[in-house]
Amino acid sequence: MTRIDVLPDDVLLTIFNLYIVGYLHTKPVIEEWQSLVHVCRRWRSIVFGSPRHLNLRLFCTPETPVMDTLDVWPPLPLLINGDISSAPSVDNIVVALGHNNRVREVDLGGIAGPQTEKVLVAMQMPFPEVTRLCLAASTDDQTLPAVPDSFLGGSAPCLRYFSLDGIPFPGLSKFLLSATHLVDLHLHIPQSGYISPEAMVTCLSMLTSLDKFTLIFQSFRSHPDSETQHSHLATCSALPALRSFQFEGSSGYLEYLVARIDAPRLYHFSITFYYQVDFNIPRLLKFISRTLTFKGPVEAHAVFELDVARVKLVSQTFCHGEFHVQIRCRSPASQLRSLVQAFASSPYHLSTVEDLYIDDQGSVLIWTSRVEIDLWWEFLRPFVAVKNIYLSSIIAFHVGYSLQELGGGRNLEMLPALQNFFLDLEVGPHPSRVRYDQEPILGQFVAARQLFGHPITITVSR
Numbered sequence: 001m002t003r004i005d006v007l008p009d010d011v012l013l014t015i016f017n018l019y020i021v022g023y024l025h026t027k028p029v030i031e032e033w034q035s036l037v038h039v040c041r042r043w044r045s046i047v048f049g050s051p052r053h054l055n056l057r058l059f060c061t062p063e064t065p066v067m068d069t070l071d072v073w074p075p076l077p078l079l080i081n082g083d084i085s086s087a088p089s090v091d092n093i094v095v096a097l098g099h100n101n102r103v104r105e106v107d108l109g110g111i112a113g114p115q116t117e118k119v120l121v122a123m124q125m126p127f128p129e130v131t132r133l134c135l136a137a138s139t140d141d142q143t144l145p146a147v148p149d150s151f152l153g154g155s156a157p158c159l160r161y162f163s164l165d166g167i168p169f170p171g172l173s174k175f176l177l178s179a180t181h182l183v184d185l186h187l188h189i190p191q192s193g194y195i196s197p198e199a200m201v202t203c204l205s206m207l208t209s210l211d212k213f214t215l216i217f218q219s220f221r222s223h224p225d226s227e228t229q230h231s232h233l234a235t236c237s238a239l240p241a242l243r244s245f246q247f248e249g250s251s252g253y254l255e256y257l258v259a260r261i262d263a264p265r266l267y268h269f270s271i272t273f274y275y276q277v278d279f280n281i282p283r284l285l286k287f288i289s290r291t292l293t294f295k296g297p298v299e300a301h302a303v304f305e306l307d308v309a310r311v312k313l314v315s316q317t318f319c320h321g322e323f324h325v326q327i328r329c330r331s332p333a334s335q336l337r338s339l340v341q342a343f344a345s346s347p348y349h350l351s352t353v354e355d356l357y358i359d360d361q362g363s364v365l366i367w368t369s370r371v372e373i374d375l376w377w378e379f380l381r382p383f384v385a386v387k388n389i390y391l392s393s394i395i396a397f398h399v400g401y402s403l404q405e406l407g408g409g410r411n412l413e414m415l416p417a418l419q420n421f422f423l424d425l426e427v428g429p430h431p432s433r434v435r436y437d438q439e440p441i442l443g444q445f446v447a448a449r450q451l452f453g454h455p456i457t458i459t460v461s462r
Helices: 009-021 033-037 041-049 066-072 091-097 114-122 172-178 197-204 251-258 282-289 332-344 370-380 393-403 438-451
Strands: 058-060 078-083 103-111 132-137 161-165 184-189 212-217 244-249 268-273 299-305 308-314 322-328 355-361 388-392 420-424 457-461
Touching (some): 009 041, 033 041, 058 066, 058 091, 091 103, 103 114, 197 251, 244 251, 299 332, 308 332, 322 332, 355 393, 370 393, 388 393, 420 438
Parallel strands (some): 058 078, 078 103, 161 184, 244 268, 268 322, 388 420
Antiparallel strands (some): 299 308
8 A cells, every 4th residue: 555655746736736725624624734844854845846836825813813824824815804883993904904015805894884994095005916805894874984085095907806895995996997807796885985887887898807896885875877878888898707796775876777778698687676666677677688598588586575676587598597687666656667667668578487486475465456457467468478377376367367457358458378377275374365266357358268269278276
């Protein structure tokens, strides 16, 4: 049997690499290499002789005695990480940040009060090797100091992942223009850190490697949309690598963005609009139509919750694109009206759907007025290709109540390709809900369709 201590150096190096990167563990351990260098002088020499091959790094937290640690080990790259909200001080973090030429990653959460200023002051030097940077405030603290223009010396040439959560940064747009290699950008903008859509478009035009983009505004108050109206449409900027985009804010802001960018590879698009009176989003729907992965969605999911209405469109393309829209509002009528408004300007996006799922999760849809009937007609009318409709217990009653009001030729015009209703009559986690007799109500619409030679099957699960 071959003894490990007589193996050649290159074989040992391969074994060390497997050990360090985690193939012999449930997950990689950043400083696992330290156990190797304590075995013998030869192992120590092999490990320290290949720091890049073995990806040797030092891990620094608020509890790490950084000054002593850095004196013990060679000048290896530093990863600075931790939630500093519970730490007695940030002195160890500040000391680690002082070695700016060695810092590769900074991931700090729970930043609040005086801690913020200490960290920001320590990060005004250039960090030429940093690839990942995440700073998150502990709360929406309006007293937090803003990130200065001198942050990271004004540029981040190697930065690939950047997340700024709840901390104002007036010079953000200028900073992003220097981070041209960004792959993942997450911005959670506080009320005091607003960035205009024009500035955001300018930044995005330079981020041609961007793969994932998240833009969330903390304020529930919609930002003024006047700046997005009657403005000249510039040439679209291409984001050829973008595959995931999440947005929370006003529809006007998003309308400005998507009118000026193209993302042909986008396959996951999640949007949350705060309560608004008008949800006219024609530019957003045109943007979706320009995206190859969303061509011809075949599934649509509509969910009504206590304070939000959600729609998800699923396209059966090579990467199964998904388009999510959430609209925050409490009134059931407002939820349905908002969804109708959102898609009315371009019903094309619903005209290829073959499977429609409508569910309620925590909402109390109890109105049966003329307004509701008209809204359901408007909601269902674009689904001209739908073959199967899946309805939850309460929704089945409301859809059936609305459809039974159709008469004559209008019965055939609504949902002309429909073949099946699938009803889930389980009461589920809300036993206090009213249990309606949905089948007879839908049966009136089905019977009328039967007379015209277009049978529809009702399948019930209880």
